[in-house]
Amino acid sequence: MKKITFLLTFLISSACIAQVVLEDFEGPAPTLGFSNGPGTATIVPDPAVGGTNGNVLEIITGAASAPWQQAELTLQNDWMDLTTNKIVSVDVYSTSAFDMLARVEGGTGPISATDDSHTGSGWETLSFDFSIPKDNQQPANGSYPKIFFFNLWDSSAGGGAGGWADPNGASTVRTSYVDNITAFSTPPPPTCNDGIQNQGETGVDCGGPNCAACPSPPTVAAPTPPNRPAADVISIFSDVYTDIVVDTFDTSWCGATTSEIMVASNPTKVITGLGCEGVEFITGRFDATGFTTFHMDIYTNADTFNKSFNIKFSDWNGGSSEVSALEYSATNANILPNPNPGTWISLEIPLSSFNPINSPSRADLVQFIITSDLGTVYYDNLYLHKNTTASVDDVNAAVFTAYPNPTSNNWTISGTTTINSVAIFDITGKQITTVEANDMDVVINTTNMVAGMYFARIESANGAQTIKLIKE
Numbered sequence: 001m002k003k004i005t006f007l008l009t010f011l012i013s014s015a016c017i018a019q020v021v022l023e024d025f026e027g028p029a030p031t032l033g034f035s036n037g038p039g040t041a042t043i044v045p046d047p048a049v050g051g052t053n054g055n056v057l058e059i060i061t062g063a064a065s066a067p068w069q070q071a072e073l074t075l076q077n078d079w080m081d082l083t084t085n086k087i088v089s090v091d092v093y094s095t096s097a098f099d100m101l102a103r104v105e106g107g108t109g110p111i112s113a114t115d116d117s118h119t120g121s122g123w124e125t126l127s128f129d130f131s132i133p134k135d136n137q138q139p140a141n142g143s144y145p146k147i148f149f150f151n152l153w154d155s156s157a158g159g160g161a162g163g164w165a166d167p168n169g170a171s172t173v174r175t176s177y178v179d180n181i182t183a184f185s186t187p188p189p190p191t192c193n194d195g196i197q198n199q200g201e202t203g204v205d206c207g208g209p210n211c212a213a214c215p216s217p218p219t220v221a222a223p224t225p226p227n228r229p230a231a232d233v234i235s236i237f238s239d240v241y242t243d244i245v246v247d248t249f250d251t252s253w254c255g256a257t258t259s260e261i262m263v264a265s266n267p268t269k270v271i272t273g274l275g276c277e278g279v280e281f282i283t284g285r286f287d288a289t290g291f292t293t294f295h296m297d298i299y300t301n302a303d304t305f306n307k308s309f310n311i312k313f314s315d316w317n318g319g320s321s322e323v324s325a326l327e328y329s330a331t332n333a334n335i336l337p338n339p340n341p342g343t344w345i346s347l348e349i350p351l352s353s354f355n356p357i358n359s360p361s362r363a364d365l366v367q368f369i370i371t372s373d374l375g376t377v378y379y380d381n382l383y384l385h386k387n388t389t390a391s392v393d394d395v396n397a398a399v400f401t402a403y404p405n406p407t408s409n410n411w412t413i414s415g416t417t418t419i420n421s422v423a424i425f426d427i428t429g430k431q432i433t434t435v436e437a438n439d440m441d442v443v444i445n446t447t448n449m450v451a452g453m454y455f456a457r458i459e460s461a462n463g464a465q466t467i468k469l470i471k472e
Helices: 001-015
Strands: 020-023 029-033 038-045 054-060 070-074 079-081 087-094 099-107 112-118 124-129 144-155 174-183 233-237 257-265 266-272 277-282 293-300 310-316 324-330 344-350 356-357 365-370 377-385 402-403 411-426 431-444 450-461 463-471
Touching: 020 431, 038 112, 087 099, 087 144, 099 174, 124 356, 144 174, 233 324, 233 411, 257 277, 257 293, 257 377, 277 431, 344 431, 356 402, 365 377, 402 450, 402 463
Parallel strands: none
Antiparallel strands: 020 174, 029 070, 038 054, 054 174, 070 144, 087 124, 087 174, 099 112, 099 144, 233 377, 257 266, 266 377, 277 365, 293 344, 293 377, 310 324, 310 365, 324 356, 402 411, 411 431, 411 450, 450 463
């Protein structure tokens, strides 16, 4: 009798440390999203005849040529603890066989993805083992608040980036249902970005004595790129080269936020909330055939050990959505340094090292996507080139001046070439105004500006330049 009592006690104790259901969609609705296509992720009743699962998550992928469609779930209470036990169990309903890829991100470990197969027999429990990574990701190792589901993965294509269903197949519309996200759990870390300044915060809503320190921007500008012939560079963001037209550096279909600040008088992009961020240039879409090398300078305060910085170019092949892509994952195994040097990290990567998805031609690049677990990242000098350089005499440099400077009224900015636009920033890096132009001279109205120092970023057909301005 004592042995039986001991056994029951042991089983009860073991249950206390077992996996738990972190989301069953029966209480308040969690945060849901859907991206990379026109599909949906919604909470609906159990679709099975006589179903007993209550509410479940319905995932509909609704577009051909968009295999990377993903349903996005953010847990509302405890996070998944994948430090030791890296298995997440999920009940999935489908009446047809398919492979599902799951990806975890947004927490303390690297982005990780893995898969499992469904036989099409209705409700089945899939076991996603994140110690066996797929899609060129790393094993999970940490805690995670987000899990994404992909209906159009093809496990037979292998564990690399080639595991996506053929976007030109007969049909890529699929519906599946998800319930009972089960894993080991851990409480989320302290929330410091709560919309107010507290816990010792001054002037910002981050950090504090009970949280990680606020990210510190670099004090030195990114390295200046070399002179290159204009025909040998496609620049997305740089002061030295002429940029393409970018529709947005802060897409709505990724959760991160990108803004622009000044670092040592140099415009610099800063991404917060990584995750995922997208840059879209439908207006400035370009043909990169013949270009050989990708370049980007990044800066982060985060520990770079066992982390990744993943980049992707989306090729639309002349259409209105993605057909193929080029991907590269920067890790400690290739180009991401360890430990963090505390300086700018220059990513100079041959395009031949990128992983091709669905045989991209590079002829119609429309989007640039970043996924990373490095937290806040600053970047500059984002461009492609042909690995050639030019002498100073070969470059028709643009030169701009402002007068009067200082001024108590307006500035007139004049150049040696036609000015396309002028963006004005204050000393904190906040953008004050932008003036579109097509002239050699541009007048900047200072009526609503307080006295102090400002910076003007001037864009022209022959280059860009940043100059200092004084308002008296």
